Amino acid sequence: MSEHGKSTATDAVYDLLCRAIIEQSLKPGMRLPEDTVGEQFGVSRTIVRHALVRLESEGLVVSKRNRGAFVAEPTLEEARQIFEVRRCLEAEVTRLLVQRMPRTGFDALEAHVRREHGVKGKDGPVSIRLAGEFHVLMAELSGNDVLAKYVTQVVRRCSLIMAMFANSHSSDCAVDEHSQIIAAIRAGDTARAVALMEHHLGAVADRAKFDATPDTVEAILARYGRELAQ
Amino acid sequence: MSEHGKSTATDAVYDLLCRAIIEQSLKPGMRLPEDTVGEQFGVSRTIVRHALVRLESEGLVVSKRNRGAFVAEPTLEEARQIFEVRRCLEAEVTRLLVQRMPRTGFDALEAHVRREHGVKGKDGPVSIRLAGEFHVLMAELSGNDVLAKYVTQVVRRCSLIMAMFANSHSSDCAVDEHSQIIAAIRAGDTARAVALMEHHLGAVADRAKFDATPDTVEAILARYGRELAQ
DNA sequence: GCCTTCAGGATCGTATCCAATCTGCGCCAG
DNA sequence: CTGGCGCAGATTGGATACGATCCTGAAGGC
Numbered sequence: 001m002s003e004h005g006k007s008t009a010t011d012a013v014y015d016l017l018c019r020a021i022i023e024q025s026l027k028p029g030m031r032l033p034e035d036t037v038g039e040q041f042g043v044s045r046t047i048v049r050h051a052l053v054r055l056e057s058e059g060l061v062v063s064k065r066n067r068g069a070f071v072a073e074p075t076l077e078e079a080r081q082i083f084e085v086r087r088c089l090e091a092e093v094t095r096l097l098v099q100r101m102p103r104t105g106f107d108a109l110e111a112h113v114r115r116e117h118g119v120k121g122k123d124g125p126v127s128i129r130l131a132g133e134f135h136v137l138m139a140e141l142s143g144n145d146v147l148a149k150y151v152t153q154v155v156r157r158c159s160l161i162m163a164m165f166a167n168s169h170s171s172d173c174a175v176d177e178h179s180q181i182i183a184a185i186r187a188g189d190t191a192r193a194v195a196l197m198e199h200h201l202g203a204v205a206d207r208a209k210f211d212a213t214p215d216t217v218e219a220i221l222a223r224y225g226r227e228l229a230q
Numbered sequence: 231m232s233e234h235g236k237s238t239a240t241d242a243v244y245d246l247l248c249r250a251i252i253e254q255s256l257k258p259g260m261r262l263p264e265d266t267v268g269e270q271f272g273v274s275r276t277i278v279r280h281a282l283v284r285l286e287s288e289g290l291v292v293s294k295r296n297r298g299a300f301v302a303e304p305t306l307e308e309a310r311q312i313f314e315v316r317r318c319l320e321a322e323v324t325r326l327l328v329q330r331m332p333r334t335g336f337d338a339l340e341a342h343v344r345r346e347h348g349v350k351g352k353d354g355p356v357s358i359r360l361a362g363e364f365h366v367l368m369a370e371l372s373g374n375d376v377l378a379k380y381v382t383q384v385v386r387r388c389s390l391i392m393a394m395f396a397n398s399h400s401s402d403c404a405v406d407e408h409s410q411i412i413a414a415i416r417a418g419d420t421a422r423a424v425a426l427m428e429h430h431l432g433a434v435a436d437r438a439k440f441d442a443t444p445d446t447v448e449a450i451l452a453r454y455g456r457e458l459a460q
Numbered sequence: 461g462c463c464t465t466c467a468g469g470a471t472c473g474t475a476t477c478c479a480a481t482c483t484g485c486g487c488c489a490g
Numbered sequence: 491c492t493g494g495c496g497c498a499g500a501t502t503g504g505a506t507a508c509g510a511t512c513c514t515g516a517a518g519g520c
Contacts, residue, residue, distance in 0.1 A: 008295065008473075034502070044475050045502090053280050057287045059376075065238070066481045066502055081374040088322040088377075092315075144311045146289070147318075150380060239504085263471070274505045275472090296472050296511045464519080473510075480503075488495080 009043050013051040021060055021071055022159045023125040032069040058153050060160060072160060079161045083205040086154045087198055090135060093151060094197045096142040098190045105141045109182050112137055116175045132159050134178055239273050244281040251290050251301055252389045253355040258303040262291060288383045290390060302390060309391045313435040316384045317428055320365060323381060324427045326372040328420045335371045339412050342367055346405045362389050364408055
Protein backbone atom coordinates (compact mmCIF):
# COMPACT_ATOMS: atom_id res chain seq x y z
CA MET A 1 0.00 0.00 0.00
CA SER A 2 1.27 3.38 1.04
CA GLU A 3 0.41 5.54 -1.88
CA HIS A 4 -0.89 8.72 -0.27
CA GLY A 5 -0.10 9.74 3.26
CA LYS A 6 -3.75 10.47 3.83
CA SER A 7 -4.12 7.97 6.60
CA THR A 8 -2.65 4.72 7.77
CA ALA A 9 -3.42 1.55 5.89
CA THR A 10 -4.76 0.04 9.08
CA ASP A 11 -7.51 2.64 9.17
CA ALA A 12 -8.45 1.93 5.58
CA VAL A 13 -8.71 -1.80 6.17
CA TYR A 14 -10.63 -1.14 9.35
CA ASP A 15 -13.13 1.07 7.58
CA LEU A 16 -13.62 -1.35 4.73
CA LEU A 17 -14.14 -4.33 7.02
CA CYS A 18 -16.47 -2.26 9.12
CA ARG A 19 -18.61 -1.32 6.17
CA ALA A 20 -18.52 -4.82 4.77
CA ILE A 21 -19.78 -6.22 8.05
CA ILE A 22 -22.49 -3.61 8.46
CA GLU A 23 -23.67 -3.98 4.91
CA GLN A 24 -23.82 -7.72 5.38
CA SER A 25 -21.29 -8.48 2.73
CA LEU A 26 -19.51 -10.29 5.52
CA LYS A 27 -22.14 -12.29 7.30
CA PRO A 28 -22.14 -13.07 11.02
CA GLY A 29 -20.02 -16.08 11.90
CA MET A 30 -18.00 -15.79 8.73
CA ARG A 31 -14.31 -16.47 9.08
CA LEU A 32 -11.81 -13.70 8.42
CA PRO A 33 -8.45 -15.32 7.65
CA GLU A 34 -5.70 -12.79 7.98
CA ASP A 35 -3.85 -13.58 4.79
CA THR A 36 -7.03 -13.79 2.74
CA VAL A 37 -8.12 -10.35 3.84
CA GLY A 38 -4.59 -9.10 3.48
CA GLU A 39 -4.03 -10.19 -0.08
CA GLN A 40 -7.53 -9.06 -0.97
CA PHE A 41 -6.71 -5.52 0.08
CA GLY A 42 -3.10 -5.71 -0.99
CA VAL A 43 -1.66 -5.28 2.48
CA SER A 44 0.28 -7.49 4.80
CA ARG A 45 -1.13 -9.60 7.59
CA THR A 46 0.25 -7.15 10.12
CA ILE A 47 -2.16 -4.49 8.95
CA VAL A 48 -5.08 -6.84 8.97
CA ARG A 49 -4.18 -7.97 12.46
CA HIS A 50 -4.29 -4.43 13.79
CA ALA A 51 -7.57 -3.73 12.10
CA LEU A 52 -9.01 -6.91 13.58
CA VAL A 53 -7.86 -5.91 17.05
CA ARG A 54 -9.76 -2.68 16.75
CA LEU A 55 -12.83 -4.39 15.37
CA GLU A 56 -12.72 -6.89 18.21
CA SER A 57 -12.46 -4.19 20.83
CA GLU A 58 -15.64 -2.73 19.39
CA GLY A 59 -17.45 -6.03 19.41
CA LEU A 60 -17.86 -6.42 15.67
CA VAL A 61 -15.59 -9.45 15.46
CA VAL A 62 -14.55 -12.08 17.93
CA SER A 63 -11.28 -13.92 17.69
CA LYS A 64 -10.59 -17.30 19.16
CA ARG A 65 -7.09 -18.09 20.20
CA ASN A 66 -5.11 -19.75 17.44
CA ARG A 67 -8.34 -20.06 15.51
CA GLY A 68 -8.63 -16.70 13.90
CA ALA A 69 -11.18 -13.93 13.71
CA PHE A 70 -14.86 -14.28 12.95
CA VAL A 71 -17.60 -11.79 12.36
CA ALA A 72 -19.42 -11.55 15.68
CA GLU A 73 -22.63 -13.50 16.15
CA PRO A 74 -24.46 -11.70 18.90
CA THR A 75 -26.79 -13.89 20.88
CA LEU A 76 -30.28 -12.71 21.67
CA GLU A 77 -29.15 -11.86 25.18
CA GLU A 78 -26.33 -9.71 23.84
CA ALA A 79 -28.75 -8.11 21.43
CA ARG A 80 -31.06 -7.25 24.28
CA GLN A 81 -28.20 -5.71 26.24
CA ILE A 82 -26.95 -3.69 23.30
CA PHE A 83 -30.39 -2.33 22.59
CA GLU A 84 -30.77 -1.46 26.24
CA VAL A 85 -27.57 0.58 26.14
CA ARG A 86 -28.52 2.13 22.87
CA ARG A 87 -31.85 3.29 24.17
CA CYS A 88 -30.14 4.83 27.16
CA LEU A 89 -27.51 6.63 25.10
CA GLU A 90 -29.84 7.90 22.43
CA ALA A 91 -32.31 9.15 25.00
CA GLU A 92 -29.48 11.24 26.37
CA VAL A 93 -28.64 12.46 22.87
CA THR A 94 -32.23 13.50 22.39
CA ARG A 95 -32.29 15.34 25.67
CA LEU A 96 -29.09 17.17 24.81
CA LEU A 97 -30.37 18.15 21.39
CA VAL A 98 -33.47 19.73 22.84
CA GLN A 99 -31.19 21.76 25.08
CA ARG A 100 -28.54 22.70 22.59
CA MET A 101 -29.09 21.90 18.94
CA PRO A 102 -26.42 23.65 16.88
CA ARG A 103 -27.40 26.26 14.29
CA THR A 104 -27.34 24.14 11.18
CA GLY A 105 -28.39 21.01 12.99
CA PHE A 106 -31.95 20.84 11.77
CA ASP A 107 -30.89 21.44 8.20
CA ALA A 108 -28.42 18.59 8.36
CA LEU A 109 -30.95 16.23 9.89
CA GLU A 110 -33.64 17.09 7.40
CA ALA A 111 -31.24 16.75 4.52
CA HIS A 112 -30.39 13.30 5.78
CA VAL A 113 -34.03 12.33 6.08
CA ARG A 114 -34.52 13.41 2.48
CA ARG A 115 -31.68 11.17 1.43
CA GLU A 116 -33.28 8.34 3.34
CA HIS A 117 -36.51 8.96 1.50
CA GLY A 118 -34.61 8.87 -1.74
CA VAL A 119 -33.48 5.30 -1.27
CA LYS A 120 -36.53 4.18 0.63
CA GLY A 121 -37.67 1.59 -1.82
CA LYS A 122 -34.22 0.48 -2.81
CA ASP A 123 -32.14 -2.36 -1.50
CA GLY A 124 -31.28 -3.03 2.11
CA PRO A 125 -27.58 -2.30 2.57
CA VAL A 126 -27.73 1.37 1.68
CA SER A 127 -30.98 1.81 3.54
CA ILE A 128 -29.70 0.16 6.68
CA ARG A 129 -26.52 2.17 6.53
CA LEU A 130 -28.35 5.47 6.11
CA ALA A 131 -30.70 4.63 8.93
CA GLY A 132 -27.74 4.06 11.20
CA GLU A 133 -26.02 7.20 10.01
CA PHE A 134 -29.05 9.25 10.95
CA HIS A 135 -28.64 8.25 14.56
CA VAL A 136 -24.91 8.81 14.41
CA LEU A 137 -25.52 12.26 12.95
CA MET A 138 -27.83 13.10 15.80
CA ALA A 139 -25.21 11.98 18.29
CA GLU A 140 -22.56 14.10 16.60
CA LEU A 141 -24.83 17.13 16.71
CA SER A 142 -25.12 16.71 20.45
CA GLY A 143 -21.65 18.19 20.68
CA ASN A 144 -20.48 15.39 22.93
CA ASP A 145 -17.80 13.49 21.04
CA VAL A 146 -17.51 10.74 23.60
CA LEU A 147 -21.22 10.15 23.49
CA ALA A 148 -21.12 10.21 19.71
CA LYS A 149 -18.39 7.61 19.61
CA TYR A 150 -20.30 5.25 21.84
CA VAL A 151 -23.46 5.75 19.85
CA THR A 152 -21.52 4.99 16.71
CA GLN A 153 -20.27 1.73 18.12
CA VAL A 154 -23.65 0.70 19.44
CA VAL A 155 -25.39 1.56 16.21
CA ARG A 156 -22.90 -0.55 14.31
CA ARG A 157 -23.49 -3.51 16.53
CA CYS A 158 -27.20 -3.01 16.15
CA SER A 159 -26.80 -3.10 12.41
CA LEU A 160 -25.03 -6.41 12.81
CA ILE A 161 -27.84 -7.67 14.99
CA MET A 162 -30.44 -6.61 12.49
CA ALA A 163 -28.46 -8.44 9.89
CA MET A 164 -28.75 -11.61 11.94
CA PHE A 165 -32.28 -11.51 13.18
CA ALA A 166 -34.37 -9.20 11.06
CA ASN A 167 -35.38 -10.22 7.59
CA SER A 168 -37.16 -7.10 6.38
CA HIS A 169 -34.56 -4.39 6.47
CA SER A 170 -36.41 -2.10 4.18
CA SER A 171 -38.62 -0.97 7.04
CA ASP A 172 -35.93 -0.94 9.68
CA CYS A 173 -36.02 2.67 10.62
CA ALA A 174 -39.29 4.18 9.63
CA VAL A 175 -38.22 7.47 8.13
CA ASP A 176 -41.40 9.07 9.38
CA GLU A 177 -40.35 8.34 12.93
CA HIS A 178 -37.12 10.16 12.26
CA SER A 179 -39.07 13.17 11.09
CA GLN A 180 -41.32 13.07 14.13
CA ILE A 181 -38.33 13.03 16.44
CA ILE A 182 -36.86 16.04 14.67
CA ALA A 183 -40.15 17.85 15.02
CA ALA A 184 -40.39 17.14 18.73
CA ILE A 185 -36.85 18.37 19.28
CA ARG A 186 -37.57 21.52 17.32
CA ALA A 187 -40.67 22.09 19.42
CA GLY A 188 -38.52 21.84 22.51
CA ASP A 189 -40.68 19.06 23.90
CA THR A 190 -38.13 16.92 25.72
CA ALA A 191 -40.55 14.37 27.08
CA ARG A 192 -42.15 13.77 23.72
CA ALA A 193 -38.84 13.65 21.88
CA VAL A 194 -37.37 11.12 24.26
CA ALA A 195 -40.53 9.06 24.22
CA LEU A 196 -40.54 9.04 20.44
CA MET A 197 -36.91 8.02 20.33
CA GLU A 198 -37.41 5.23 22.84
CA HIS A 199 -40.47 4.03 21.02
CA HIS A 200 -38.59 4.18 17.76
CA LEU A 201 -35.73 2.08 19.12
CA GLY A 202 -38.08 -0.21 20.92
CA ALA A 203 -39.91 -0.87 17.70
CA VAL A 204 -36.67 -1.72 15.96
CA ALA A 205 -35.61 -4.03 18.77
CA ASP A 206 -38.94 -5.76 18.97
CA ARG A 207 -38.97 -6.32 15.26
CA ALA A 208 -35.57 -7.96 15.50
CA LYS A 209 -36.56 -10.15 18.40
CA PHE A 210 -39.86 -11.06 16.82
CA ASP A 211 -38.16 -12.41 13.78
CA ALA A 212 -35.77 -14.31 15.98
CA THR A 213 -38.38 -16.14 17.97
CA PRO A 214 -38.01 -19.15 15.69
CA ASP A 215 -35.32 -20.45 18.00
CA THR A 216 -36.33 -23.89 16.97
CA VAL A 217 -33.97 -26.60 15.92
CA GLU A 218 -33.98 -25.79 12.26
CA ALA A 219 -33.16 -22.12 12.90
CA ILE A 220 -30.18 -23.05 15.03
CA LEU A 221 -29.02 -25.66 12.58
CA ALA A 222 -29.42 -23.20 9.74
CA ARG A 223 -27.14 -20.83 11.53
CA TYR A 224 -24.55 -23.50 12.18
CA GLY A 225 -24.93 -24.65 8.61
CA ARG A 226 -24.15 -21.17 7.41
CA GLU A 227 -21.04 -21.17 9.55
CA LEU A 228 -20.05 -24.52 8.16
CA ALA A 229 -20.15 -23.06 4.69
CA GLN A 230 -17.48 -20.63 5.83
CA MET B 231 8.16 -14.31 27.68
CA SER B 232 5.71 -17.01 26.91
CA GLU B 233 6.08 -19.01 30.07
CA HIS B 234 2.51 -19.29 31.32
CA GLY B 235 -0.21 -19.91 28.80
CA LYS B 236 -2.61 -18.24 31.18
CA SER B 237 -3.62 -15.61 28.72
CA THR B 238 -2.16 -13.76 25.83
CA ALA B 239 0.76 -11.50 26.47
CA THR B 240 -1.15 -8.63 24.94
CA ASP B 241 -3.73 -8.81 27.69
CA ALA B 242 -1.06 -8.77 30.35
CA VAL B 243 0.63 -5.72 28.90
CA TYR B 244 -2.72 -4.06 28.46
CA ASP B 245 -3.71 -4.67 32.07
CA LEU B 246 -0.41 -3.44 33.41
CA LEU B 247 -0.44 -0.27 31.36
CA CYS B 248 -4.05 0.29 32.30
CA ARG B 249 -3.34 0.02 35.99
CA ALA B 250 -0.20 2.10 35.69
CA ILE B 251 -2.14 4.88 34.03
CA ILE B 252 -5.03 4.78 36.47
CA GLU B 253 -2.75 4.70 39.46
CA GLN B 254 -0.87 7.65 38.05
CA SER B 255 2.41 5.83 37.78
CA LEU B 256 2.22 6.89 34.16
CA LYS B 257 1.19 10.50 34.22
CA PRO B 258 -0.93 12.23 31.59
CA GLY B 259 1.08 13.38 28.62
CA MET B 260 3.86 10.95 29.31
CA ARG B 261 5.38 9.25 26.28
CA LEU B 262 5.02 5.53 25.77
CA PRO B 263 7.68 4.43 23.26
CA GLU B 264 6.96 0.98 21.96
CA ASP B 265 10.54 -0.17 22.34
CA THR B 266 10.83 1.01 25.91
CA VAL B 267 7.59 -0.55 27.05
CA GLY B 268 8.41 -3.71 25.15
CA GLU B 269 11.78 -4.33 26.64
CA GLN B 270 10.49 -3.31 30.04
CA PHE B 271 7.94 -6.10 29.96
CA GLY B 272 10.13 -8.46 27.99
CA VAL B 273 7.87 -8.58 24.97
CA SER B 274 8.20 -7.42 21.41
CA ARG B 275 6.88 -4.24 19.93
CA THR B 276 4.12 -6.20 18.25
CA ILE B 277 2.52 -6.98 21.58
CA VAL B 278 2.93 -3.49 22.91
CA ARG B 279 1.39 -2.09 19.80
CA HIS B 280 -1.69 -4.24 20.13
CA ALA B 281 -2.08 -3.22 23.73
CA LEU B 282 -1.69 0.42 22.75
CA VAL B 283 -4.33 0.08 20.06
CA ARG B 284 -6.77 -1.19 22.63
CA LEU B 285 -5.85 1.53 25.08
CA GLU B 286 -6.28 4.14 22.41
CA SER B 287 -9.69 2.85 21.41
CA GLU B 288 -10.68 3.29 25.04
CA GLY B 289 -9.36 6.81 25.19
CA LEU B 290 -6.65 6.21 27.77
CA VAL B 291 -3.84 6.93 25.34
CA VAL B 292 -3.61 8.97 22.18
CA SER B 293 -1.11 8.22 19.47
CA LYS B 294 0.16 10.68 16.93
CA ARG B 295 1.28 9.45 13.60
CA ASN B 296 4.98 8.63 13.54
CA ARG B 297 5.26 10.27 16.92
CA GLY B 298 4.23 7.49 19.21
CA ALA B 299 1.71 6.96 21.96
CA PHE B 300 1.11 9.23 24.90
CA VAL B 301 -0.98 8.91 27.99
CA ALA B 302 -4.11 10.88 27.23
CA GLU B 303 -4.44 14.40 28.54
CA PRO B 304 -8.15 15.06 28.56
CA THR B 305 -9.07 18.69 28.19
CA LEU B 306 -11.71 20.23 30.39
CA GLU B 307 -14.17 19.96 27.54
CA GLU B 308 -13.46 16.25 27.16
CA ALA B 309 -13.76 15.85 30.88
CA ARG B 310 -17.16 17.49 30.80
CA GLN B 311 -18.28 15.19 28.00
CA ILE B 312 -17.02 12.08 29.73
CA PHE B 313 -18.76 12.97 32.95
CA GLU B 314 -21.94 13.64 30.99
CA VAL B 315 -21.81 10.17 29.48
CA ARG B 316 -20.91 8.65 32.80
CA ARG B 317 -23.87 10.23 34.50
CA CYS B 318 -26.14 8.91 31.78
CA LEU B 319 -24.77 5.38 31.93
CA GLU B 320 -24.69 5.09 35.69
CA ALA B 321 -28.19 6.46 35.99
CA GLU B 322 -29.26 3.58 33.76
CA VAL B 323 -27.29 1.13 35.91
CA THR B 324 -29.06 2.45 38.97
CA ARG B 325 -32.44 2.10 37.34
CA LEU B 326 -31.66 -1.46 36.30
CA LEU B 327 -30.47 -2.39 39.76
CA VAL B 328 -33.68 -1.20 41.34
CA GLN B 329 -35.50 -3.44 38.91
CA ARG B 330 -33.30 -6.49 39.06
CA MET B 331 -30.57 -6.63 41.65
CA PRO B 332 -29.17 -10.16 41.79
CA ARG B 333 -29.42 -12.21 44.97
CA THR B 334 -25.99 -11.63 46.39
CA GLY B 335 -25.72 -8.17 44.95
CA PHE B 336 -26.24 -6.20 48.13
CA ASP B 337 -23.76 -8.35 50.00
CA ALA B 338 -21.11 -7.73 47.37
CA LEU B 339 -21.74 -4.01 47.36
CA GLU B 340 -21.68 -3.69 51.12
CA ALA B 341 -18.54 -5.77 51.34
CA HIS B 342 -16.94 -3.40 48.89
CA VAL B 343 -18.03 -0.37 50.86
CA ARG B 344 -16.45 -1.91 53.94
CA ARG B 345 -13.21 -2.33 52.06
CA GLU B 346 -13.43 1.30 51.01
CA HIS B 347 -13.85 2.31 54.62
CA GLY B 348 -10.84 0.24 55.50
CA VAL B 349 -8.49 2.29 53.34
CA LYS B 350 -10.33 5.56 53.75
CA GLY B 351 -7.53 7.47 55.40
CA LYS B 352 -4.77 5.85 53.42
CA ASP B 353 -3.05 6.98 50.26
CA GLY B 354 -4.71 8.00 47.04
CA PRO B 355 -4.03 5.29 44.45
CA VAL B 356 -5.73 2.47 46.31
CA SER B 357 -8.56 4.72 47.37
CA ILE B 358 -9.18 6.04 43.88
CA ARG B 359 -9.03 2.54 42.45
CA LEU B 360 -11.51 1.16 44.96
CA ALA B 361 -13.85 4.06 44.40
CA GLY B 362 -13.85 3.32 40.70
CA GLU B 363 -14.30 -0.39 41.28
CA PHE B 364 -17.41 0.25 43.29
CA HIS B 365 -19.08 1.79 40.29
CA VAL B 366 -17.81 -0.95 38.03
CA LEU B 367 -19.18 -3.53 40.44
CA MET B 368 -22.57 -1.88 40.32
CA ALA B 369 -22.50 -1.95 36.55
CA GLU B 370 -21.57 -5.63 36.52
CA LEU B 371 -24.43 -6.42 38.88
CA SER B 372 -26.81 -4.84 36.41
CA GLY B 373 -26.46 -7.99 34.35
CA ASN B 374 -25.78 -6.01 31.20
CA ASP B 375 -22.24 -6.82 30.10
CA VAL B 376 -22.18 -4.21 27.37
CA LEU B 377 -23.26 -1.53 29.77
CA ALA B 378 -20.71 -2.76 32.30
CA LYS B 379 -17.95 -2.56 29.73
CA TYR B 380 -18.78 1.01 28.82
CA VAL B 381 -19.04 2.00 32.46
CA THR B 382 -15.65 0.44 33.06
CA GLN B 383 -14.13 2.47 30.27
CA VAL B 384 -15.74 5.68 31.38
CA VAL B 385 -14.77 5.17 34.99
CA ARG B 386 -11.18 4.61 33.92
CA ARG B 387 -11.13 7.80 31.95
CA CYS B 388 -12.65 9.60 34.89
CA SER B 389 -9.87 8.27 37.07
CA LEU B 390 -7.42 9.71 34.59
CA ILE B 391 -9.24 13.02 34.68
CA MET B 392 -9.21 13.09 38.44
CA ALA B 393 -5.53 12.38 38.26
CA MET B 394 -5.08 15.48 36.15
CA PHE B 395 -7.38 17.99 37.77
CA ALA B 396 -8.23 16.98 41.29
CA ASN B 397 -5.70 17.32 44.01
CA SER B 398 -7.54 15.79 46.93
CA HIS B 399 -8.21 12.22 45.90
CA SER B 400 -8.87 11.06 49.40
CA SER B 401 -12.38 12.47 49.29
CA ASP B 402 -13.12 11.55 45.70
CA CYS B 403 -16.02 9.23 46.25
CA ALA B 404 -17.57 9.86 49.57
CA VAL B 405 -18.15 6.37 50.86
CA ASP B 406 -21.26 7.53 52.65
CA GLU B 407 -22.80 8.45 49.33
CA HIS B 408 -22.15 4.93 48.12
CA SER B 409 -23.99 3.59 51.13
CA GLN B 410 -26.90 5.94 50.56
CA ILE B 411 -27.22 4.80 46.97
CA ILE B 412 -27.29 1.18 48.06
CA ALA B 413 -29.97 1.98 50.59
CA ALA B 414 -32.14 3.73 48.03
CA ILE B 415 -31.82 0.82 45.65
CA ARG B 416 -32.72 -1.63 48.39
CA ALA B 417 -35.75 0.50 49.21
CA GLY B 418 -36.83 0.27 45.61
CA ASP B 419 -36.92 4.05 45.30
CA THR B 420 -35.81 4.56 41.71
CA ALA B 421 -36.15 8.32 41.67
CA ARG B 422 -34.17 8.78 44.85
CA ALA B 423 -31.49 6.26 43.84
CA VAL B 424 -30.95 7.91 40.47
CA ALA B 425 -30.95 11.35 42.03
CA LEU B 426 -28.38 10.26 44.58
CA MET B 427 -26.21 8.75 41.91
CA GLU B 428 -26.39 11.83 39.72
CA HIS B 429 -25.66 14.07 42.65
CA HIS B 430 -22.78 11.84 43.62
CA LEU B 431 -21.26 12.00 40.15
CA GLY B 432 -22.02 15.68 39.85
CA ALA B 433 -20.17 16.32 43.07
CA VAL B 434 -17.16 14.41 41.80
CA ALA B 435 -17.21 16.28 38.51
CA ASP B 436 -17.61 19.67 40.11
CA ARG B 437 -14.77 18.97 42.46
CA ALA B 438 -12.55 18.13 39.52
CA LYS B 439 -13.53 21.22 37.58
CA PHE B 440 -13.23 23.45 40.60
CA ASP B 441 -9.66 22.38 41.12
CA ALA B 442 -8.98 22.89 37.45
CA THR B 443 -10.06 26.51 37.28
CA PRO B 444 -6.44 27.60 37.70
CA ASP B 445 -5.94 27.26 33.98
CA THR B 446 -3.42 30.02 34.25
CA VAL B 447 -0.05 30.06 32.65
CA GLU B 448 1.79 28.45 35.52
CA ALA B 449 -0.60 25.51 35.58
CA ILE B 450 -0.10 24.88 31.89
CA LEU B 451 3.64 25.28 32.16
CA ALA B 452 3.71 22.93 35.11
CA ARG B 453 2.01 20.33 33.00
CA TYR B 454 4.41 20.79 30.12
CA GLY B 455 7.29 20.76 32.52
CA ARG B 456 6.14 17.39 33.76
CA GLU B 457 6.06 16.14 30.19
CA LEU B 458 9.49 17.54 29.59
CA ALA B 459 10.83 15.40 32.40
CA GLN B 460 9.58 12.42 30.43
C1' DG C 461 21.53 38.39 15.20
C1' DC C 462 17.75 35.75 13.28
C1' DC C 463 15.78 32.83 10.08
C1' DT C 464 16.24 29.06 6.86
C1' DT C 465 17.87 24.66 5.70
C1' DC C 466 19.67 20.35 5.94
C1' DA C 467 21.87 16.37 8.18
C1' DG C 468 21.37 13.10 12.08
C1' DG C 469 18.91 10.37 15.20
C1' DA C 470 15.00 8.32 16.90
C1' DT C 471 10.64 6.20 16.39
C1' DC C 472 6.96 4.43 13.96
C1' DG C 473 4.74 1.80 9.85
C1' DT C 474 4.99 -2.26 7.24
C1' DA C 475 6.81 -6.60 5.50
C1' DT C 476 8.81 -10.86 6.15
C1' DC C 477 10.25 -14.81 8.90
C1' DC C 478 10.09 -18.54 12.47
C1' DA C 479 7.64 -21.09 16.08
C1' DA C 480 3.45 -22.76 18.33
C1' DT C 481 -1.03 -24.50 17.86
C1' DC C 482 -5.08 -26.21 15.89
C1' DT C 483 -7.69 -28.86 12.28
C1' DG C 484 -8.40 -32.59 9.26
C1' DC C 485 -7.57 -36.94 7.46
C1' DG C 486 -5.82 -41.46 7.26
C1' DC C 487 -4.40 -45.56 9.74
C1' DC C 488 -4.71 -49.06 12.97
C1' DA C 489 -6.62 -51.61 16.89
C1' DG C 490 -10.69 -53.51 18.92
C1' DC D 491 -17.68 -51.17 11.34
C1' DT D 492 -16.45 -47.88 15.01
C1' DG D 493 -13.46 -45.20 17.73
C1' DG D 494 -8.93 -43.52 19.17
C1' DC D 495 -4.09 -42.06 17.63
C1' DG D 496 -0.77 -39.67 15.03
C1' DC D 497 1.09 -37.16 11.29
C1' DA D 498 0.70 -33.40 7.72
C1' DG D 499 -1.17 -28.99 6.26
C1' DA D 500 -2.84 -24.68 7.35
C1' DT D 501 -3.28 -20.66 10.18
C1' DT D 502 -2.29 -17.77 13.78
C1' DG D 503 1.02 -15.67 17.41
C1' DG D 504 5.08 -13.40 18.00
C1' DA D 505 9.79 -11.50 16.70
C1' DT D 506 12.81 -9.29 13.82
C1' DA D 507 14.39 -6.41 9.76
C1' DC D 508 13.97 -2.61 6.77
C1' DG D 509 12.11 1.72 4.88
C1' DA D 510 9.53 6.10 5.83
C1' DT D 511 8.48 9.88 8.50
C1' DC D 512 9.12 13.26 11.81
C1' DC D 513 11.68 15.85 15.45
C1' DT D 514 16.19 17.93 16.92
C1' DG D 515 19.76 20.69 16.46
C1' DA D 516 23.43 22.80 14.38
C1' DA D 517 25.49 25.18 10.37
C1' DG D 518 25.15 28.68 6.94
C1' DG D 519 23.05 32.63 4.48
C1' DC D 520 20.51 37.11 4.73
